[in-house]
Amino acid sequence: MTPGDLQYPVLCFTKYGIATKKTDVELITTFQASLDKGWFRNAEIIDSGGTKYRVLDAKKIGGVGPFWGYSLFFSRRISVELLLDEIVDETPISDVRKRILKDFRDWHGWESRGDFDELKAAVEKASTVAEIIRLVTT
Numbered sequence: 001m002t003p004g005d006l007q008y009p010v011l012c013f014t015k016y017g018i019a020t021k022k023t024d025v026e027l028i029t030t031f032q033a034s035l036d037k038g039w040f041r042n043a044e045i046i047d048s049g050g051t052k053y054r055v056l057d058a059k060k061i062g063g064v065g066p067f068w069g070y071s072l073f074f075s076r077r078i079s080v081e082l083l084l085d086e087i088v089d090e091t092p093i094s095d096v097r098k099r100i101l102k103d104f105r106d107w108h109g110w111e112s113r114g115d116f117d118e119l120k121a122a123v124e125k126a127s128t129v130a131e132i133i134r135l136v137t138t
Contacts, residue, residue: 001084003027007048007130009137011096014043018103020137028082029064033075040082046091048130054085096129100136 003024010027012019016039021027030039040058047053058080063069069077100123104110113119119135126132 003082009048009133011046011133012043013099014039017107020133022137028079030078030080031075032078035060035080046096048133050091050129052089052091056083056085058082093129096132097123100132
């Protein structure tokens with residue numbers, strides 16, 4: 001399985017919170033500092049089809065962009081290879097909904113959205129994992 005096999009957009013659940021990724025390139029492009037801090041280690045990815053993948057870790061492939069990803073102001077942009085667990089599971093919509101609503105409660109950054117109440121109501125009513133992912137993808 002490779003990141004290109006996933007149904008996008010995807011949800012990434014990490015120890016730092018939830019992120020959405022719209023493409024395989026976006027999923028495997030990150031900053032060196034994020035890799036060093038273990039952003040991918042033990043993360044879970046749920047794709048729009050409801051399939052859950054566990055990321056054991058990631059390793060750097062190389063720099064991305066001009067000057068091999070180096071910047072005067074930011075950490076180096078790199079691409080990574082995801083080291084995935086062989087086991088994949090189907091994730092029920094109720095589990096995805098529960099995790100998103102928990103993040104709504106735990107991280108108050110969601111409330112800065114002008115449509116937060118509508119977003120929360122839409123997530124509660126969503127009928128597919130893909131619909132939930134589309135709602136929270138910015």
